Amino acid sequence: MAYPEMMVKPMRDEVTRLGVTELRTVESVDQALGDQHGTALVFVNSVCGCAAGGARPALAKALTANTKKPTHLYTVFAGQDLDATSRARSYFGEYQPSSPSAVLLKDGEVVRFVHRHEIEGRSPDQIAGELLKAFESHCA
Amino acid sequence: MSGHVFHPGHDELHGITVVVTGASGKSYLGRWHEKGNRGVVMKNVAIHDPSAGPTLDEWLAKQAKFGIASTEKMYIVPTEEFAEVRLFAS
Numbered sequence: 593m594a595y596p597e598m599m600v601k602p603m604r605d606e607v608t609r610l611g612v613t614e615l616r617t618v619e620s621v622d623q624a625l626g627d628q629h630g631t632a633l634v635f636v637n638s639v640c641g642c643a644a645g646g647a648r649p650a651l652a653k654a655l656t657a658n659t660k661k662p663t664h665l666y667t668v669f670a671g672q673d674l675d676a677t678s679r680a681r682s683y684f685g686e687y688q689p690s691s692p693s694a695v696l697l698k699d700g701e702v703v704r705f706v707h708r709h710e711i712e713g714r715s716p717d718q719i720a721g722e723l724l725k726a727f728e729s730h731c732a
Numbered sequence: 733m734s735g736h737v738f739h740p741g742h743d744e745l746h747g748i749t750v751v752v753t754g755a756s757g758k759s760y761l762g763r764w765h766e767k768g769n770r771g772v773v774m775k776n777v778a779i780h781d782p783s784a785g786p787t788l789d790e791w792l793a794k795q796a797k798f799g800i801a802s803t804e805k806m807y808i809v810p811t812e813e814f815a816e817v818r819l820f821a822s
Contacts, residue, residue: 642747707796
């Protein structure tokens with residue numbers, strides 16, 4: 593069930609103001625992730641509490657840290673932009689749908705998938721730490 | 733655990749992914765919703781049956797890496813089946 597856009601917009605803005613490009617259509621997902629080279633982070637946004645309390649603040653911490661970063665930053669909104677999210681998940685291979693989540697791809701392959709179960713009950717610092725480890729390992 | 737409860741009125745495990753061990757030997761992996769009179773209500777649940785397939789450790793390792801391959805949108809582990817619960821995330 594999609595929530596009213598006026599309720600969701602601040603959750604979108606919390607991510608896009610970090611310089612993350614929101615993908616809201618199948619076409620935009622294909623354009624971003626099809627034939628993808630380099631590194632790309634796809635943040636799967638969600639209305640749930642662990643997105644508000646953990647995932648989005650962690651993303652902000654990771655992207656504002658003075659470390660290596662993915663070349664491309666994208667987000668889709670699970671439960672809101674259904675087609676775009678489904679299409680994005682088609683690029684994640686055998687990984688199961690999870691929201692919120694953060695997926696790091698390198699040359700089109702998933703190299704780190706931070707699942708919801710790694711976000712629940714953890715502090716933004718802990719989650720950001722996982723993202724930063726992945727950036728350090730895989731980004732130039 | 734941060735101690736944060738997602739939704740007021742629910743217990744501390746609400747919304748957290750857990751492994752429930754059943755008296756039957758089966759294990760239930762999914763999000764804890766609540767514990768009520770009928771048993772434990774869980775959401776997006778995958779079930780491990782020790783009589784078939786990989787060992788529990790192998791199965792959990794796969795779920796941890798690739799995500800939870802849930803087969804049940806909602807599942808109630810009956811009170812008599814519930815043995816123990818632990819967090820899934822290490």
